Amino acid sequence: MKFLSIVGNSFGCSASGERLVSAARDGDLQEAKALLEYNPRLVRYSTFGVRNSPLHYSAAQGHHEIVSLLLESGVDINLRNYRGQTALMQACQHGHWEVVQNLVLFGANIHRADYLNGGTALHLAALNGHSRCIRLLLADYIPSLPDFWQILNTSDNDVSSSEFDHSALRQVINKPADGGITALHMAALNGHVESVQLLLDLGASVTEVTVEDGTTIDLIGAGSTALHYAACGGNAQCCQILIAKGTSLTAENANGWNALMVARSWHRTWLEEILTTQAEGQSQSLPSPYLSLPLMSIIKIARECGWRNDSLSSSQDPCVVCLERQCTVAAEGCDHEFCTRCALYLCSTNCTSTVAHGPPGSIACPLCRNGIVSFAMLPGTKPAIKEIARTSLSLSFCSCSGEGPEPTPLTPFCKPELRCSRISPLGSSFRSLSCQRFPSVRINSSLCMRAPEISPSLIPCTVDRNLQRHLARCSRAGFRQSASHSEGRRSWFSALNQYVTTGSGC
Numbered sequence: 236m237k238f239l240s241i242v243g244n245s246f247g248c249s250a251s252g253e254r255l256v257s258a259a260r261d262g263d264l265q266e267a268k269a270l271l272e273y274n275p276r277l278v279r280y281s282t283f284g285v286r287n288s289p290l291h292y293s294a295a296q297g298h299h300e301i302v303s304l305l306l307e308s309g310v311d312i313n314l315r316n317y318r319g320q321t322a323l324m325q326a327c328q329h330g331h332w333e334v335v336q337n338l339v340l341f342g343a344n345i346h347r348a349d350y351l352n353g354g355t356a357l358h359l360a361a362l363n364g365h366s367r368c369i370r371l372l373l374a375d376y377i378p379s380l381p382d383f384w385q386i387l388n389t390s391d392n393d394v395s396s397s398e399f400d401h402s403a404l405r406q407v408i409n410k411p412a413d414g415g416i417t418a419l420h421m422a423a424l425n426g427h428v429e430s431v432q433l434l435l436d437l438g439a440s441v442t443e444v445t446v447e448d449g450t451t452i453d454l455i456g457a458g459s460t461a462l463h464y465a466a467c468g469g470n471a472q473c474c475q476i477l478i479a480k481g482t483s484l485t486a487e488n489a490n491g492w493n494a495l496m497v498a499r500s501w502h503r504t505w506l507e508e509i510l511t512t513q514a515e516g517q518s519q520s521l522p523s524p525y526l527s528l529p530l531m532s533i534i535k536i537a538r539e540c541g542w543r544n545d546s547l548s549s550s551q552d553p554c555v556v557c558l559e560r561q562c563t564v565a566a567e568g569c570d571h572e573f574c575t576r577c578a579l580y581l582c583s584t585n586c587t588s589t590v591a592h593g594p595p596g597s598i599a600c601p602l603c604r605n606g607i608v609s610f611a612m613l614p615g616t617k618p619a620i621k622e623i624a625r626t627s628l629s630l631s632f633c634s635c636s637g638e639g640p641e642p643t644p645l646t647p648f649c650k651p652e653l654r655c656s657r658i659s660p661l662g663s664s665f666r667s668l669s670c671q672r673f674p675s676v677r678i679n680s681s682l683c684m685r686a687p688e689i690s691p692s693l694i695p696c697t698v699d700r701n702l703q704r705h706l707a708r709c710s711r712a713g714f715r716q717s718a719s720h721s722e723g724r725r726s727w728f729s730a731l732n733q734y735v736t737t738g739s740g741c
Contacts, residue, residue: 252280252289259289259305262298271308278310286316294322294338297331306341313343319350327356327372330365335372336583340537345372346407353413361418361434364427366525367583369418373437376404379532379609384522384595387438405438414453415446423461423477426470431461431477433523441482447489455497456490463488466498466506474509479520484510521595528596529566530582532609533575536564540616542575556581556601563616568593569605578610 251270255277258266267289270277281288290310293301302322306312313321323343326334335356339345348355360368377383378399386399409417419439422430435441439461447457455463462482465473474494478484487493492500495510540563554560554574562572573581585598593599593606600607 252277253282255280255289256282256287256292259293259298259301260296262293262296262301264298264300264304267301267304271304275308278305278308281314281316284317288314288316288322290314290322291316291320291325294331294334295325295329297326297329297334299331299333299337302326302334302337306337312338312341313347315347319348321347321356323347324349324354324356324359327360327365327368328363330360330363330368332365332367332371332583335368336579339371339374340534340542342538346410348412353411355410355412357407357410357418358412358416358421361422361427361430362425364422364425364430366427366429366433366523369430369433370525370527370530371583373404373407374530374534376400376407377437377526377528377531379528379530381528381594381597381608383528384526387436401438405440408434408437408439409443411443411446414448415444415457417443417461419443419461420445420459420464423465423470423473424468426465426468426473428470428472428476429523429525431465431473433525435476435480436523436526441477441480444488456488456492458488459497460486460488460494462486462494463492463497466494466503466510467501469498469501469503469506471506471509474506478509484512524586526596527582527585527598528594528608529578529598529610532611533564533578533582536610536612537575537579539618540575540612542579563613564610565613566600566605566607567609567611568607569600569603571600571602572613573610581607 251274255267255270257263258270278289288310290302290305290312291314293305313323315321321343323335323338323345324347326338345356354362357369357372360366360372380386380398383399386401408419411417417439419431419434419441420443422434441461444458444460445453445455453459455467460482462474462477462484463486465477484495485493493510495507498504498506498510552562552572554562554577555571556573556577560574560576563575564578565572566578581598581601587599592604594608597606597608599605
């Protein structure tokens with residue numbers, strides 16, 4: 236089946252795959268739907284060379300509806316391109332937080348590192364200052380607790396509880412790329428103040444230093460802290476925040492430079508006064524405006540119950556925000572009800588850390604302005620029905636019952652002594668077939684693109700001689716040569732399809 240899938244992708248999916256790539260890049264949702272209905276295997280298509288899939292293109296362009304369509308069609312969410320980047324990395328690089336939200340809800344791996352410099356999605360989001368993406372990436376590590384801000388600022392952060400594992404959060408935030416560069420280094424170098432503050436509030440270490448790495452070009456020098464990088468970038472506010480968090484002004488890197496010397500070497504003269512005065516103790520400041528406590532609770536509910544198709548009936552109360560979907564969640568504290576999608580939007584777009592009636596990190600209820608810390612699922616809300624993902628193959632699979640070894644994966648046929656039924660995959664254009672009792676013969680290995688000799692395949696032994704000669708002639712001429720003519724390609728597959736379906740020749 237793997238071999239036949241490759242043949243199908245080579246001959247039948249190239250043009251349609253390019254059309255799907257164009258639709259994903261341009262945001263043509265209707266075209267993408269039509270192509271996937273025609274051939275669900277197209278979700279696995281990737282461009283030649285760079286190996287970008289339609290999921291990569293739609294994520295990079297911010298077309299979150301097409302991203303959701305591809306995910307629901309069964310695409311590999313962690314598929315890599317030639318640089319080792321996933322769709323999540325490209326969405327974070329360009330700051331498309333809605334795409335990041337969809338990918339996180341579908342369980343994208345946030346720990347994957349690319350092949351070029353070992354950077355993760357968090358590194359790319361911090362490099363470009365996309366704080367909303369950073370918040371969504373870390374949503375599963377920040378619990379919806381009213382005293383979360385106090386827990387973060389306690390001295391004993393090594394104790395892990397069932398509700399909050401501080402060590403796991405610090406490990407994710409301080410994960411180094413090649414050369415020991417962390418997300419905080421990248422945000423400080425480029426002067427992204429909001430990202431620097433959010434990372435520091437969530438436990439990023441100001442003492443992490445870079446290391447000597449032959450694969451990384453480091454113009455500052457190994458052993459540099461985030462303050463060294465902030466001094467090189469020249470942003471005064473980033474330097475002030477890092478100093479207020481307790482970073483040392485006298486720390487030297489491998490070149491013997493402290494932050495002040497780095498600033499002078501890069502002609503950042505306006506930083507000299509800031510980098511010569513060490514702050515006395517750590518100053519108390521408001522938490523980052525991008526801290527959103529209810530995010531973990533609403534993401535868990537969305538994964539369990541869905542968030543897109545909350546259809547509204549006449550007997551149900553509509554969501555007070557959108558008036559289009561039914562209420563599925565309630566804000567704990569004020570008990571106002573919303574649909575899951577609107578609650579997700581409120582938590583993902585919130586950019587304030589202070590609420591009149593609520594702890595730091597809570598978001599304001601749009602109705603009463605009360606601080607929301609978490610959401611609860613309403614009674615009677617049904618879990619989402621998880622559809623079977625479309626398979627990447629258009630061939631029917633065999634579900635066998637009885638004793639004996641499993642049939643070889645290289646052929647869709649079953650052993651003749653077993654009674655079995657064919658189960659056609661979702662979205663397949665082939666009709667359901669019933670197995671026939673065929674005697675076993677050995678298939679000619681020359682028919683499989685010069686494949687090595689394989690174990691006996693279970694196919695009909697009564698093969699039309701004309702079909703044998705036709706297939707042998709195609710194999711001798713070579714698949715590529717035969718495939719260059721559309722008429723020969725159609726006749727070959729027509730004969731093969733009839734052979735597989737009925738067991739008879741043409």
